[in-house]
Amino acid sequence: MKIVHTDVLVIGGGLAGLRLAIGAKRRGHDAIILSLVPAKRSHSKAAQGGMQASLGNVAKGQGDNEDVHFEDTVRGSDWGADQEVVRMFVNTAPKAVRELAAWGVPWSRVRKGDRTVIINGQKVTITERDEAQGLVAQRDFGGTKKWRTCYAADGTGHAMINAVADQAIADSIPVHERMEALALIHDGNRCYGAVVRDLITGEVSAYVATATAVCTGGAGRVYRTTTNAVICEGIGHALALETGASALGNMEAIQFHPTGIFPAGILVTEGCRGDGGLLKDVDGHRFMPDYEPEKKELASRDVVSRRMEEHIKKGKGHQSRFGTHLWLDITLLGEKHIHTNLREVWDICHYFLGVDPVKEMIPVRPAQHYTMGGVRTDASGQSPTLKGLFSAGEASCWDMHGFNRLGGNSVAETVVAGMIVGESVADYCDAIANAPTVPMGLVREFVEREQAKLAQFTKAGGKEDASVIKGEMQDLMTAKVGIFRTGADLEEAVDKLQKLLVRSRAIGLRSPTLGANPELVTAYRVQRMLKVALTVAYGAAVRTESRGAHFREDHPRRNDAEWLKRTLATWKGESDTLPTLAYEPLDVGRMELPPGWRGYGAKDYLDHPDTPARQQAVEAIRAQHANDRFAMQAALMPYEHLLPPVLRGRNERIDEKF
């Protein structure tokens, strides 16, 4: 049995995993990164629009700071987020952008003086300040009060992961490419690494580590129509789930992006609307102001996606040979803007639609986009129930997104969480008590179990076809666990998914070899994906309220009285066909921003009984510290102690000079 030893095993070479590994390595701990693909091909690469950080360099970002970013994020989450974590995040995001700038990210920069932009369909002249010349620029994104999204044209994730992956190479961090973690090695209390399969040779080995971090990204491919890459199959979610010890948080919270190109589902960035693009219907009418007079196209994603589907239901969609869609119109932005700031969008429209977005409208319809839920961690990024297991990035439920994440907050989360959790991992490895006393018998047992499962596929002569089951799951999720949900649909989905899970236990292979074998990969992944899909569907069926992206037509109100809590899903027994759900209440008494109206979407919600008292207390504290925002914040909800010491401290801005 081949065993690889390391201090830190990072599963996932996207932005989160890379940055986490760099942090741990710089603290003197050896790290190995596993990835299904070369690190730079991870899905972080596909992020186009940008990264939120309250730098406040541009004129339209003036007055921005951590407080505004905090409020936008909590409102965006529909109060599902952990507010302390949001505070940690907003305070670190500016440092993250600046670190990335030093590492070589070619952020788009401010040009002083006048420039013309499109706001609300009108040409407007903005004058950038002299002092801002050459600083990192920000653009507008949905759900934000200020222009806060830093960007590198529309290849932000691309430029970010180039710089971070290159730093990892500079720091001599090995990336074991085309290596897939199949199971976490654990004894129910502590995690010791993972069982890993080489996708080229089929060899199964053990990676034994003091700390293990799941940074495996999203699970979008449990859906049929998704903006996610084909490798975003939620295997990391399943790794944690299958331990039976660590939980997945809020898996029913799935985001649908308003502008997937139709029908392929490839994303065109929110930057299209941020920069002034409009949504139009079959009559060429701009319909968003009818529904959302205030934020229009730039309400949060969950709201815009629902409004679009609502408008289609009214018969206002355009019928094409593939089905119904709406239009995204960016022609008003002009050729120069599109060719410099929205180049990837132009490429995508050109190659996949044969459309020139300078002259023609883009067919769009909402598509699955982001997995808010994930491996539940504490504020330090560690699982509260399985020691030595950490998680960061889209795979985690650290919980800064709650039930809806804002555009631009995700790539920001990956690097910020990478910075913070990298420090936590290093602390954990430093602590003598954690010196690995690895139970080698356990390691062997886990490796043999996975080998036996693989052999089962090739030997047992099962009759089910893995890709057929996968297809049925994806269709079911898109049809029944989508943007508008009902109890009846969700129950049907849960029932059918359970049946698919049972069927998946009898998958056989047409080409039964254990080496490089794409069919075998589909077979073992689909079993895991079904478990993840069940956490989504079952969580959604049980949650009888609407919150953020989780919208129940039969329970359209947000219900804080009963549902201001986080869903925790665990998988108790191998032969179970349903996850076990538990709930973790959110404490209104400690919230800096007590629950209220988001400022867009429905105004209708049921209050938590503790909200009025907390609201009063908050107002009193605010009045008391009216002229010092830092003192006010510290009195409302202290959080700085949760940050690693190296990441504490205020952020300088043009309007807040040191």
Next chain:
Amino acid sequence: MASAPQSHRKLRFHILRYNPAKADDEPRIQTYELEEAPGMTLFIALTEIREKQDPSLQFDFVCRAGICGSCGMMINGRPSLACRSVTQSFPDDIWLAPLPVFELIGDLSVNTGKWMRGMSEKLETWVHMKQEELDFKRIEAPMDPALAEEIYELDRCIECGCCVAGCGTARMREDFVGAVALNKIARFRLDPRDDRTDEDFYELVGDDNGVFGCMSLLGCHDVCPKQLPLQTQIAFLRRKMVAQGTKG
């Protein structure tokens, strides 16, 4: 969406198959027939072939949106990204082969990742900073907006390997660094955050495995799916390196 089948073309995919991990395997062309669908890309076509006809067929797709660079292959003799190649633009017969130069994993899958990592380590393709102790609480250093755009332009490389596969020198000279590397050197040379001088860059690419190995055949430039200005960059870099070389 399964609308009534109209009279679609029958496409024939002739795929070079070979699994080097199998002791008795021989390279061969295997042909698959598939009915064309509207808007069909090679991603859609190959996925369908694998799901319905041959589960053992190996190829690589990740983003399937022309962004990640995983799916470079020889398509009718030309290195291109398969995901954004629409079948409509090809005749009924489509010939697919793995990219040359790179280590073959199996069928259409090659190990570009390993090659790129090796190249990055050799040429140190990262920003080399002098002062390590930057304070990220402070306002970032300004940069000329036009320069940032210029750097971004060269940073758009997706390391797909098409330029290497399309390069005459790379096919003859195993250690040639390729346009991808020379473009990266040009990118870091432009970046004021990188402290390296032309002397340092000369050490890295000032020989026949580097910028002087290029025969200016323009293969790289023509096939780059991101339309990077590879030829101008290489020519510019060569002039700079000649100047550096003659300096001593």
